[in-house]
Amino acid sequence: MGFRENEINGINDLNLCDGEQAVNKTELIDHIATSADISKAAAARALDAMIDGVTTTLAKNDSVTLVGFGTFMVSERAARTGRNPRTKEEITIDAAKVPKFKAGKALKDAVN
Structure with a gap:
């Protein structure tokens, strides 16, 4: 264990x-x-x-809040320019929705 x-x-x-x-x-x-x-x-x-x-x-595209623990939500990540590490060529990375978690006060207090 x-x-x-x-x-x-x-x-x-x-x-x-x-x-x-x-x-x-x-x-x-x-x-x-x-x-x-x-x-x-x-x-x-x-x-x-x-x-x-x-x-x-x-x-x-809704959020889930667990009072004291935190909130799960969807965040919008803007399109951006990146670079291919092999060729060093610039590429466009599309905008995307990404899951995000924001810790609540009780969780933050428990960690500290």
């Missing part, structure tokens, strides 16, 4: 073990299952439903 759990103020805290860079989906599902006292299958369905809900909402 790539993390260890600590309890701080009654909340399970997901901490990376030494040398770990990130928690993967399987480890997150394990954490959800343990924290919510549900099966891993139910935790996986819940996480998949959350991801699907956010994706579907963003595809409609």
